[in-house]
Amino acid sequence: MSRRSWMRPLIAMGLVAVAAVSTACGSSGPADPANGLKVWALEDPVLNKIEQKSIDSFKAGGGNASLETFGNDPYKQRLRVAIGSPQAPDLFFNWGGGNLKEYVDAGKVADLTAVLDENAAVRDKFIPSVLDGAKLDGKTYGVPMRGMQPVMLFYNKDVFAAAGAQPPTTWDDLLTLVDTFKAQGVTPIALAGSQAWTELMWAEYVLDRVAGPEVFKNIRDNGPAGWKDPAVVESMTKLKDLIDRGAFGSNFASVGYDAGGASTILAQGKAAMHLMGSWEYTNQLDQSPDFVKQNKLGWVAFPSVTGGKGDAGNLVGNVSNFYSATSDSKNLDGAKKFLTTTLTEDSYIQALVEAGDVPPVVGAEEMLKKSPNPDYATFIYELVLDSKNFQLSWDQDLPADDATFMLTQLQEFFLGKVSPQQFVDAVAAR
Amino acid sequence: MSSQRPSGWYAVPAFAFFALFAALPMVIVVYLSFTAWDGLGTPAPNGVDNWTRLVQDGEATASVGRTVLLMVVSWLVQTPIALLVGVWAAGKQRSRAVLSSIFFLPLLLSTAAIALLWQVLLDPNFGAFVGGPQFLGDTDIAIYTVVFVISWQYIPFHTLLYQGAARAVPPTLYEAATIDGAGRFGQFVNITLPQLRFTIVTSSVLMMVGSLTTFDTVLILTNGGPGTATRILPLHMYITGFVGFEMGYASTIAVVLVVLGTALSVAVMRWSGFRSMSSQQEGS
Numbered sequence: 001m002s003r004r005s006w007m008r009p010l011i012a013m014g015l016v017a018v019a020a021v022s023t024a025c026g027s028s029g030p031a032d033p034a035n036g037l038k039v040w041a042l043e044d045p046v047l048n049k050i051e052q053k054s055i056d057s058f059k060a061g062g063g064n065a066s067l068e069t070f071g072n073d074p075y076k077q078r079l080r081v082a083i084g085s086p087q088a089p090d091l092f093f094n095w096g097g098g099n100l101k102e103y104v105d106a107g108k109v110a111d112l113t114a115v116l117d118e119n120a121a122v123r124d125k126f127i128p129s130v131l132d133g134a135k136l137d138g139k140t141y142g143v144p145m146r147g148m149q150p151v152m153l154f155y156n157k158d159v160f161a162a163a164g165a166q167p168p169t170t171w172d173d174l175l176t177l178v179d180t181f182k183a184q185g186v187t188p189i190a191l192a193g194s195q196a197w198t199e200l201m202w203a204e205y206v207l208d209r210v211a212g213p214e215v216f217k218n219i220r221d222n223g224p225a226g227w228k229d230p231a232v233v234e235s236m237t238k239l240k241d242l243i244d245r246g247a248f249g250s251n252f253a254s255v256g257y258d259a260g261g262a263s264t265i266l267a268q269g270k271a272a273m274h275l276m277g278s279w280e281y282t283n284q285l286d287q288s289p290d291f292v293k294q295n296k297l298g299w300v301a302f303p304s305v306t307g308g309k310g311d312a313g314n315l316v317g318n319v320s321n322f323y324s325a326t327s328d329s330k331n332l333d334g335a336k337k338f339l340t341t342t343l344t345e346d347s348y349i350q351a352l353v354e355a356g357d358v359p360p361v362v363g364a365e366e367m368l369k370k371s372p373n374p375d376y377a378t379f380i381y382e383l384v385l386d387s388k389n390f391q392l393s394w395d396q397d398l399p400a401d402d403a404t405f406m407l408t409q410l411q412e413f414f415l416g417k418v419s420p421q422q423f424v425d426a427v428a429a430r
Numbered sequence: 431m432s433s434q435r436p437s438g439w440y441a442v443p444a445f446a447f448f449a450l451f452a453a454l455p456m457v458i459v460v461y462l463s464f465t466a467w468d469g470l471g472t473p474a475p476n477g478v479d480n481w482t483r484l485v486q487d488g489e490a491t492a493s494v495g496r497t498v499l500l501m502v503v504s505w506l507v508q509t510p511i512a513l514l515v516g517v518w519a520a521g522k523q524r525s526r527a528v529l530s531s532i533f534f535l536p537l538l539l540s541t542a543a544i545a546l547l548w549q550v551l552l553d554p555n556f557g558a559f560v561g562g563p564q565f566l567g568d569t570d571i572a573i574y575t576v577v578f579v580i581s582w583q584y585i586p587f588h589t590l591l592y593q594g595a596a597r598a599v600p601p602t603l604y605e606a607a608t609i610d611g612a613g614r615f616g617q618f619v620n621i622t623l624p625q626l627r628f629t630i631v632t633s634s635v636l637m638m639v640g641s642l643t644t645f646d647t648v649l650i651l652t653n654g655g656p657g658t659a660t661r662i663l664p665l666h667m668y669i670t671g672f673v674g675f676e677m678g679y680a681s682t683i684a685v686v687l688v689v690l691g692t693a694l695s696v697a698v699m700r701w702s703g704f705r706s707m708s709s710q711q712e713g714s
Contacts, residue, residue, distance in 0.1 A: 077672055080469040102675075106470040194566070194655055251554035253656035254567030265555055401468070404674035408489075412657045415569060 036064025037334050040079065040089040042321070043069040047146060050351040054145075054342040061341065063334055065091075083108050083326060090329040091338060096133035096142055096322050097397035098220060103324070104136055110325040110332060112339065113139045119340040126344075129390050130360035133319035142322030143339045147357030148384050149278045149318035151201045155298045159186055159272045167273075167298060171209070171238070171305045178247045181272045187249035190271035192257035196407035197395060199414045201275050202239055204316040204394055209305035210235040213314060213389040220397055227428040236413070236420035238305070243414060253415060260287050267291040275302070277317050278380050281373065282356050299376070301383060315383065316391045320360045353377070358384075402430055456688060462681035469675045480682040489658060490683065493666040494690075500577060500662055501641035507581045508588055508637055509630070515585070516592025517622055530593075537586040545650035548579045569659040572652055576660050580647055584640070588633045595629035596622060631702040635695050642691050663687055 037058075041051055048069050055065045068089070070078055075093070082088050083103060094100045103109045116123040123131070126144055134142030155167050163184055168174040181188040192198040207215060211231030219226035242248075249271070255261040263280065265271040267288035274280065281299075285292045304312035323343070325335040342348060344361065352359045353371045358380045368377040384390060395403040409426045412418040418426070463480055465473035484490055519530045536544065551558045552565040552575065559565065565575045603621050612620065645664040648654065654661035654669065661669070664687060671680025 073673075080675060083470065102468070102470065108470065194653065251564055251567050253569075254552070254554050254564055256549075259549070259553070261553065261555060270555065401674040401676050404669060408658060411655060415657045417569070417657060 036066060037091060037329075037331055037338060038089040039065055039067045039091045039323070039338075040075070041067060041069050041093040041145075042075055043071050046355045047352075047357070050348065050355060051145070053351060054345070054348050057345060057347070058338050058342050063337065065334075065338060084328070088326050088328070090331055090335045091323045091325055093145070094134075094142060094322050094324055095392065095396040096319060097392040098399055098403075099396045100134060100141055100322070100324060101136055102399055104141055108327055109141045110327045110329070110335070111139050112141060112143065112325065112336070115336045115340060116140055116143075122340045122344050125361050127360050127362055127384065129387065130320045130384070133390070133392060134322045134324065142324040143343055144320040144360040145323045145343055146321040147278075147352055148320050148360050148380065148390075150315040150380060150383055150387075150390065151205070151275060151277050151302070151317040152380075152383070153273055153275050153300050153302055154266065154280055154284075155273045155300070156266055156269055156271070157296045157298045159269050160298070163272075165272075167300045168303045169300070170303050171308075174247075174303050175242070175245065177272070178242070178245050182246055186269070187265065187271040188247045188273060189249075190255070190262040190266045190274040191248040191252040192255050192262035193248065193252035193411075193414055194254055194256045195258070196411045197393070198257055198262070198276070199410050200393065200395060200407065201277075201316065202242075203236070203410060204391065205275070205302045206239050206305070207232060207235040207310075208314050208316060208389075208391060209302070209308045209310040209312070210238065211308070212310040213391050216391065216394065216397075224402060224428050224430040227424050232424050233420045236423055240413075240420055243416070248414075263287060267297075278358070281376055285356075299379065311388045313383075313387045314389045314391070315387045317393060318396070319390050319392050360384075402427075405430055459681045459684050459688075462678055463685050465678045465681075467677040469677050473678060476678065480679045483679060484682050484686070489661070490663075490666060492658065493661050493663045494686075496573060496660065497642060497662040497664075499573060500580075500644065501638050503574070503577045504580055504641050505634060505637050507577060508585050509634065511581075512585050512588035512633065513592050513626070513630070516589040517596045517618070517626075519589060519593045520596035534586045534590065536583050537590075539583075541583065541646045542650055544579065544583050545647045548575075548582075549651055566652055567656050569656050572656060572659045576648055576651060579651060580641070580644060583647070584637070588637065591629055591633050592626060595626050599625045627702075631698065634702075635698050638698065639691050639695055642687065642694065663690075 039051075039055065041048065048067070052067055055067050058065050079089075079092060083092075084106075088108075094103075100109065127148075130144050130148060131140065133144070134140060153167070159181070160167065163180050163186075165177055165180055166173075168177055178188040191202075204216075211229070211234075215226070215229045215231050218229070255265075257263070257276075260283075262271070262274055262276075263283055264287065266274045267284060281292070281297070284297055291297055301312070301315075323339060325332060325339065329335050349359045349361055349364065350367065353364070353367050356372060356377070358364075358368065358377050364381060365378070368374060368381055371377045391397070395407055398406065406427050409418060409423050413420070413423045462473055464475055464477065466476040466479070467473035515533070519526055519533075539547075549566070550556075554560065554564060554567060563571055566572055599622060603625070604617055607617050607621055643664055644662065645668065648660055648662060648665055649668070652660045654665045663683065667680050667683040667687065670676050670683060
């Protein structure tokens, strides 16, 4: 081919590309006000129905809104891309803490402090420590919309009875139990170690019991250098003792939580204990219904550490989930109205209770007694009400890049590839 | 311009698609590799920070090492098996057709299904090898487990390539060799292998570039674990970009991937003399 003959197609190609790009950019028109509020939430077959009801109730009151739901990881990615664009939702689901902070720092989230002050009755309906989960620099950026999910220690009552053992109340109890169950040929503690967040629960609780919540809050607020606090090495060394003692068995690194691995070995009596968020109960009820119905599933709060500074009542986990409003929403007033009317309605809270969730509102005792799992629901409710501090999971509370790095280091630590000091050095150097 | 040849205009749609969906994104990624961007707001140029970080990032270096290991070992495992089975399957007997079609089954399954299947089979508590080695949980073994699963999935495809090529070898060559007294092994080494050399190149390029960009199998099977034992470069890029939301730095890793992939396929082509490929037809 001559030079001329391929130059023309090349120019044409460039024109087509430019045309395609410019139309792609031009196609995003203004949001259609007739569609009302766009509400985004995390996918959950049970809770999404309840969330839809809150939207129906908002519509009945003359408003207009629609719900869209996404799976966990796609949701985080989708929100990141959409926020600030014309496709952004008006109200979005989040976990509070550092997860929300990134969006607040970018100026994408509406300050709800004033509107909650105007509606003090609504504000005061929520348990204060839970509402604090979406507070940054004294301003409120989110309203709780799902149940509370503290992490606690579950155990198999049959396995404990067979060993003549009692659930642990102190760290030393726990160490003794590890030896007891190992001697019996039972994995002392189930751990879904192919996913780092399950290992994180152990690190969070041990540090909290050893040193109290301030050490981590310092890391979160003042940067990674805070990891150098001697309490971190101390608590990680305690945890290393537990791992080296064989508490989690030898194959935890390939056990997953989503596939039901850890929960199933607990239910089948191959493991004695399992540290997990409160959703473990519903998960067990779903996967091993007999295990729960025959009253074989036990639960206690995380044991105390003798001589530790942290209060034994402190909790870690998901404080709650929140709805936040985007600051450039075209219907900010509507969004604020939604947040202050639908989420504290009796019918909404009642529906959460019936679904097995423990709503983050004050005075729910009577309602919980009539719930499907009254003992369990009441236990969680009182655990949260009595706690002096409820720490949001570190991976949600730290910025995403630091959290991702920390989780990787933690997995290496559990595999024995990284010592407590090396863990601290690595995460402090970020 | 020869009237026999189609006008250059026929290439416009292909070029336009390439420009829009390959060239343009690549240009954008190269730009992003010189910025700090967490996915919110606008990317902030930060010079060569990402590139200096890449050099110092032990995890990135280690993941390049794992990627190369994965590529070399999967080539070593897949090529001989695919070659032998392909040549064998090029025969005409009925039993071969039946066995071949069974053998090709993995080709019909989606990658996600295959990864989930093996994850369940290798589960330490409920899988098929309870009490055996920790195929997915041992940091020394896991990468070879990944190679095995990838090979299980792709050997049938490469077998298909070799089968087709082996069938195209002119029977007269074998007839002549038989008359000369060559045995089966001699025929394989002296006739089949040389006749398949371009297929070996094609298959190797596909395998190597494929290994370099393998992602979904590893994501589902091990998610890079245990620890970072199977975190290959594409997965490191994904975790950095879409879990840690460091889009700028992830773009830097992406550029490295593009360069490595291109360099690799060019190198294989040159080294194998593929560019001077001539007709394989008899009498030419």
